Amino acid sequence: MDSYKTGLRALKSGRKYDLNSLELLIYAVVTILFLFFLMGAFRMPPVAARAPIVVSSAGLLLLLFQLCKTFWQTAAVKKSGHSEGSLPEPATDIHFKLKTRRFFLSLFLSTGYILLMGTIGYLIATALFVGTLIGILSEGRIKWFQLASIAVGTAAAMYLVFGLTLKIPLPRATLW
Amino acid sequence: MLEMIASAVYLSISFHNILAVVVGTTVGIMLGVLPGIGGILAISLFLGITFKFETATALIMLGGLWTGAIYGGSISAILINTPGTSTSVATTFDGYPLARQGKGGVAIGASMMSSLCGGLVGWCFLVVAAPLLGSIAVLLGPAEYFLLALLALTVISSVSQGRVIQGLLMACLGLLLSFVGFDPITGYTRYNLGRIYLMDGIDYAAMLIGLFPISEALILSMQRGSIAAAGKIEGKVSQGFKVPFRYPQTLIRSSLIGSVVGCCPGIGGDTANVLSYATAVRNSKHPESFGKGDLEGVVAPESSNNATVCSSLIPTLTLGIPGSAPAAVLLGALLMHGLFPGSDLFVKRVDITYTFFAGLLYAQILFFLISWLGANFFARITLVANEYLVPMILMLSLTGAFALRNSLYDVGLTLIFGLIGYILKKADFPLVPLVLGLILGPMAERGLNTTLMLSGGSWSVFLNQPVCLLILALIALSLGSPLIKAILNRSRSVSS
Numbered sequence: 001m002d003s004y005k006t007g008l009r010a011l012k013s014g015r016k017y018d019l020n021s022l023e024l025l026i027y028a029v030v031t032i033l034f035l036f037f038l039m040g041a042f043r044m045p046p047v048a049a050r051a052p053i054v055v056s057s058a059g060l061l062l063l064l065f066q067l068c069k070t071f072w073q074t075a076a077v078k079k080s081g082h083s084e085g086s087l088p089e090p091a092t093d094i095h096f097k098l099k100t101r102r103f104f105l106s107l108f109l110s111t112g113y114i115l116l117m118g119t120i121g122y123l124i125a126t127a128l129f130v131g132t133l134i135g136i137l138s139e140g141r142i143k144w145f146q147l148a149s150i151a152v153g154t155a156a157a158m159y160l161v162f163g164l165t166l167k168i169p170l171p172r173a174t175l176w
Numbered sequence: 177m178l179e180m181i182a183s184a185v186y187l188s189i190s191f192h193n194i195l196a197v198v199v200g201t202t203v204g205i206m207l208g209v210l211p212g213i214g215g216i217l218a219i220s221l222f223l224g225i226t227f228k229f230e231t232a233t234a235l236i237m238l239g240g241l242w243t244g245a246i247y248g249g250s251i252s253a254i255l256i257n258t259p260g261t262s263t264s265v266a267t268t269f270d271g272y273p274l275a276r277q278g279k280g281g282v283a284i285g286a287s288m289m290s291s292l293c294g295g296l297v298g299w300c301f302l303v304v305a306a307p308l309l310g311s312i313a314v315l316l317g318p319a320e321y322f323l324l325a326l327l328a329l330t331v332i333s334s335v336s337q338g339r340v341i342q343g344l345l346m347a348c349l350g351l352l353l354s355f356v357g358f359d360p361i362t363g364y365t366r367y368n369l370g371r372i373y374l375m376d377g378i379d380y381a382a383m384l385i386g387l388f389p390i391s392e393a394l395i396l397s398m399q400r401g402s403i404a405a406a407g408k409i410e411g412k413v414s415q416g417f418k419v420p421f422r423y424p425q426t427l428i429r430s431s432l433i434g435s436v437v438g439c440c441p442g443i444g445g446d447t448a449n450v451l452s453y454a455t456a457v458r459n460s461k462h463p464e465s466f467g468k469g470d471l472e473g474v475v476a477p478e479s480s481n482n483a484t485v486c487s488s489l490i491p492t493l494t495l496g497i498p499g500s501a502p503a504a505v506l507l508g509a510l511l512m513h514g515l516f517p518g519s520d521l522f523v524k525r526v527d528i529t530y531t532f533f534a535g536l537l538y539a540q541i542l543f544f545l546i547s548w549l550g551a552n553f554f555a556r557i558t559l560v561a562n563e564y565l566v567p568m569i570l571m572l573s574l575t576g577a578f579a580l581r582n583s584l585y586d587v588g589l590t591l592i593f594g595l596i597g598y599i600l601k602k603a604d605f606p607l608v609p610l611v612l613g614l615i616l617g618p619m620a621e622r623g624l625n626t627t628l629m630l631s632g633g634s635w636s637v638f639l640n641q642p643v644c645l646l647i648l649a650l651i652a653l654s655l656g657s658p659l660i661k662a663i664l665n666r667s668r669s670v671s672s
Contacts, residue, residue, distance in 0.1 A: 001369070017250055020603075022419060022599065022602060023603050026600070026603055026605065030345060033349065033352065034348070034349075034352070037333055037355070037367065039351045040366070044359075044366060045364055046360055047359070047361050047362050047625055048359040048361070048362045048364040048366060050508040050624070050625065051351075051355060051620070051621040051624060051625070052352065052355050052366070052515075053623075055348050055351045055352055055355075056348075056352065058348055059345060059348035059349065059352070062341055062344055062345050062348065063345065063632060065341065066341045066342075069341070099398040099399075100398075101329070101399050102398055103394060103397055103398050105397075106393070106394055106397035106570070107394065107591075107595065110390075110574065110591055110594075111591065113570075113571075113574060114584060114587050114588055114591060116576065117574075117578070117584060117587070118584050122575075126194040126571060126575075129567065129570075129571065130567045130568075131564065132189060133563075133570070134563050134564060134567050135564065137400075137563035137566060137567070138561075139400075140179060142563075150564075152404045153345070154568075154571070158571070158575065161584060162575065162579070166225070166228070166229075167228070168225065168575075168579045169579075169582050170230055170575070170578070171578060171582075171584065173444070
């Protein structure tokens with residue numbers, strides 16, 4: 001009933017009460033995963049297949065229940081006579097674009113950090129990653145020599161604390 | 177038994193363990209001060225790093241991190257009206273008005289002493305109740321363990337704030353991910369997509385590190401500047417130390433509320449601090465003064481939230497049912513070190529268990545001392561800009577992921593889970609059931625298959641044992657409670 005009231009409130013504010021695109025994407029991916037696990041289980045010995053079949057089936061039933069619940073709520077709201085609003089348009093202002101850019105840059109640099117760890121070594125990769133990411137996120141507010149000192153200092157601190165003191169093996173590669 | 181406890185306490189005062197608790201508590205306070213970070217992130221950030229430590233040292237450090245983080249959240253709650261952790265929400269009600277009146281130091285001192293008292297009460301609960309419950313856990317068989325795993329998953333899903341179905345879906349997904357790799361009974365390799373790396377399964381530490389710290393760092397990367405504009409303490413902190421003793425009834429009652437609520441699986445400090453604040457208001461002679469800077473309004477939530485740290489470990493260590501979300505992460509740490517809840521901890525490895533308990537006691541005392549000495553320093557941490565915070569969190573997380581198995585594949589997997597965690601957070605899907613499914617999957621599957629092998633394939637064994645029936649009733653209650661609550665709320669609103 002809370003969801004029903006939420007749907008009414010959402011409609012009153014002009015939003016269409018149904019699954020938004022992100023939720024739909026997640027439900028679609030989860031459905032594919034459940035089906036993958038279920039189909040894979042049929043090719044296994046019975047003992048190994050038992051738990052995956054039970055859990056995948058339970059998951060698919062839950063998904064079906066959730067989708068039926070959402071459709072019932074949408075139908076109930078439509079029946080109550082409220083006109084459908086539309087989802088707000090994604091923000092096109094500069095702040096939204098900047099936020100998205102920062103997110104993707106952080107993700108891209110993290111991926112690069114992992115690849116570099118294995119090629120040029122942990123210390124150099126850490127210094128490059130920290131320096132570059134701070135530089136990008138600070139949007140030029142920090143001077144390059146400050147960035148370099150922070151980057152080198154961080155890599156040295158990580159080596160001292162984790163490599164030497166705690167003796168945690170750090171990735172080694174060509175340059176270090 | 178007493179000799180073992182004495183030797184465990186003696187072991188706990190080794191140099192490594194003391195260093196671990198000091199570092200863990202200090203770092204925990206620093207991380208707890210930063211809003212959005214909290215106990216789960218603090219523990220999962222260091223999970224990989226502590227993997228190489230001795231088991232007791234690792235657990236002590238993680239316990240120190242959690243204790244420190246719970247307290248650290250109070251500093252930002254009082255100074256900048258933004259709770260550092262969800263367990264400090266009620267502290268803002270009176271803490272921030274006190275800070276605005278120039279009594280921030282007194283409020284912080286009061287919160288420190290209240291947290292210490294509450295933490296000690298919770299610790300006593302743990303030390304007394306856990307061995308008792310642990311001796312009962314020895315009597316549980318595979319059927320009971322299978323159902324306990326299901327109970328843990330349903331409880332955690334049902335407290336997912338109105339997203340019960342989503343919580344259960346995430347729990348199912350976590351269980352399925354736990355089936356990747358070798359089947360524990362037949363040794364058959366499942367779902368590894370032909371990759372040798374996946375033959376050992378998905379490492380839950382890598383998933384934890386990705387889902388919590390990395391996803392949070394990605395969210396923070398989208399925000400500019402720092403979380404706070406002002407992080408300064410006015411007034412002397414030591415003036416607040418006597419404050420909790422002016423309200424002995426509130427102090428004792430809130431500590432007990434925290435200890436009892438912490439024992440209830442899935443609830444944790446979030447509920448305890450609000451519940452104890454509401455109880456304090458109801459029982460106060462001057463309820464109108466609450467919300468305007470009443471020190472009693474700081475004593476109540478602070479004593480209860482620290483009490484939950486130790487008491488939430490009671491169901492976690494004895495039955496494998498996490499008492500709170502950070503306890504779920506700590507459960508993962510236990511399993512990572514080859515320890516299993518129940519008889520393993522209270523019969524075979526009692527030395528490690530009591531060393532851990534001793535470490536928790538030191539953490540409760542140390543956070544008080546460290547916060548007293550470094551109160552102004554910790555307050556300034558709220559001024560750290562996101563451009564420094566994000567790279568540090570990402571770097572520590574990815575380093576920790578590598579430290580697990582010295583594998584860059586783990587690091588890559590952690591980043592993938594970081595992205596998944598970000599997407600799930602944006603869509604408001606709960607993450608803890610996903611993690612718990614992965615952690616409890618092997619225990620649940622082993623219990624199920626062993627039970628069915630012993631019963632000759634008959635499922636009726638789950639309905640023949642009284643303990644199984646009790647657990648099934650609890651599962652039904654936990655699944656039905658959100659619906660019952662909704663119906664009760666509706667009937668109350670109709671009658672009003």
